[in-house]
Amino acid sequence: MSRPRSLVALSALVSGTLVLSGCGLMQQLGDDAAEPTDDNPVENEDLAQVGHDPLVREARLFVDTGQDARIEVAIEALERTDEYSVLYLDFTFLDQLTGTNDNLSSPPRLMDPVSGRVYEPLIDPVTEEGYGSVPSRDGYFPIYENAPNKWRFYYPPIPRHVTHMTFTGYGVGAMTGVPVTDVDAFREPDVPNVLDYDDNNPPPPGTEVTYELAEPGPEAEPQVVSLESFVDSTVASTTRDGDSETVALHSDVTFDVDESTLTDDAEEIVLQASQTIESNIDPDNPEVTVIGHTDSTGSDSYNMTLSEERAETVRDLLEDELGSDYTFDVEGRASEDPVAEEGGSDNDEAAARNRRVEFSYQVDVEAEGESGEGLDAASRNVAPPATFREEDGEIVASEEYDDVQLDVYPLVRDGAYIVTTVSLTNTTDDPIELDMSGDDATPDGGPDTFSEGTLGGFQLVEPDNDLVRYVAQLKYDVDGEDQYAGFAEEVHALQAGEDYRVMAIFPAPAQEVDNLTLNAGPFGEIEDVPIEN
Incomplete structure (x- = not known):
């Protein structure tokens, strides 16, 4: 299956580094979904207005040269007006890179965990470049070790009643509980200093690297994609696609x-x-x-x-x-x-x-709580958005397959979804291309759509009633045809001795369910994975 064009453009968003002796570059951001409409005011205005310290997570970024680098992602703020939403994000490389590198990790997305709407950065439909921080050299962002890049991304307007979003991308897993702040106007742009530095004159460690800003115009194309989820049982199955x-x-x-x-x-x-x-x-x-x-x-x-x-x-x-x-x-x-x-x-x-x-x-889709009596496979279970977690918690299970160790972290209930986070570690001295598409990855006769993507062979099973929950998929309209992409980090070559965080989203079970069985594709079945609320 070919990937939607919009995803290809977005993947390049943080692309490459033109790097000699530690300096690097990363590329810009970049279709038919209706803008959300919202007539409801913010129900808890204090909650939406509260400021916060930066939300920080470390991860490992896949790059095409194999120099998969440790990074730090810090969300300073997520602000909205009636016209746009803006994410202020600091992106810091903790390892040195050399040469030109293209990012292979997933692009920056925002998800409303209650409705399942996924917001992608605004792009110019003509140039297919994203709005926000502007690359400084030939479409690339320079990257310097331990020097935070001050980035700004524009998104479609988030509905006024939504108080928290979940951020995904760059291999950080899911950063839940990102508060949305209402503002009359966005912050004044930083004075650009990126051209003050080069390979021979890198910024001192800790120096914030700032960029020029491209603000969206009327031609900006908002893309809000609904997650499509699937729950199966012996008598019935349920597919949810937006509303x-x-x-x-x-x-x-x-x-x-x-x-x-x-x-x-x-x-x-x-x-x-x-x-x-x-x-x-x-x-x-x-x-x-x-x-x-x-x-x-x-x-x-x-x-x-x-x-x-x-x-x-x-x-x-x-x-x-x-x-x-x-x-x-x-x-x-x-x-x-x-x-x-x-x-x-x-x-x-x-x-x-x-x-x-x-x-x-x-x-x-905005209704919170649990649906009433009826078919188990069609029960819709909605909790409040999860709080922010700097770490994924203690490892609850480990399995090995083809010299790759799978570590499983507690599941996290986030609105109407379950965030499933695992890490993959190459235990050898050579890079490994992990094949997770074996015969055991997908159940016999399983639906093709929900077996796409790196973790498409994973399912969550309720031990008491055998309900099977599949990985939620992003559904795109590409030239009038549906195309799907797993809402999970794609896995590329695993470098020797390195570990990688991989995340997938599943529809949530009822509130009283406190553990699930993870069918981990070729890694086998892992029982009693706890759910954290």
Whole structure:
């Protein structure tokens, strides 16, 4: 799968270093998502206005030359007006680099952990360069060891009721609990001093390196991407994409072969589905779409008829339970929209997953708390945003695969999501290209979309009910087609003896769940990973 163009541009954001004897350079930042609208005032104005000391984390940055350097990222502030949001960030290299280096780590993103909206830096659609701090030499930022780069990034406006965001990028994992401050105007730009230094005259350690500023104009293109998440069970699965929720009832559980009449056990499942709709649907938009699907076996006409009849059966029972306050649209799609690829070694499992009846509706993504009774796979569990953590905590488990050690840290509940952080350490004397796409990485018949990315083979499993939670994905519209990118740090060559922090986001379980099993792809199954609130 090709990566979305916007991601390629953003990856270059902190790119390269033109470095001789320690000086370096890094490149600039850089499409169709609607700007969020927000009519709600800040409910806790004091919370949004409180200042804070810089939020600081250390990490290791992947670079293309293999000189993967230790860095320090310090967030000074995140400010917003009605027009933009601005992140003030200090970026310090703790190791010396030589030559020209391109950054390979993930770009700087902001996530609202309650709604799942992900904000990407504003870019100029013509030049595809980002707004904010301007590179000083041929599109690169000079980097000097232990001299903080004072960077400013522009983002779309964050809704007024949001008080805290989560920052990801540059290999720092997830910096949760970043407070949003309301301002009338952004800070005056620093006086640029970057051209005062060069390889022969580097800044003394601790000197702040400042840049010229490019402020966004009306041509700036905001990009706000919704996370798409997936929760699976033996009877149903739930996909959430922004404010849209789709629940798929597995037909092998609800119908006999070639039948469109519900089994006795299936009627109870559909009744639970009606409770899910009542609990989760946006009361201002009580419309439900019911769609039947089949696998690819059989003729198109037969499959179309069967898919329509099954959808009508589910619709009729939902309508009986929910009453006249809801409207229903029904259609059959036969085998047109598979969620798993048939024809492989796991054909039976993939075909079974494709046989399903889906119902979809709009939800209120800003609502906090837990949804009521209904299907376990469709329970939406929302806590407050997590507080900031300078460290990931104590290692709770370790496994080894192909000379790479995996260390697992406690899970962190952050709004409607679980932050999963692991570190990977190369235990050899040579670089390792870690292959995490083995046969054990993805369950048989698993959905293709949610197996993308470095940690796409990872899942979180609830030990008491076997609910499986997959890595949330960023969904982009690229020339009218959906493309996905894992919301996790991509892993490149692991340098000898070095450790790397890797983060992924999963949909959160209910509040009473205090530990989960981590299916860590080729590293195997790790039980009893605790959740911190």
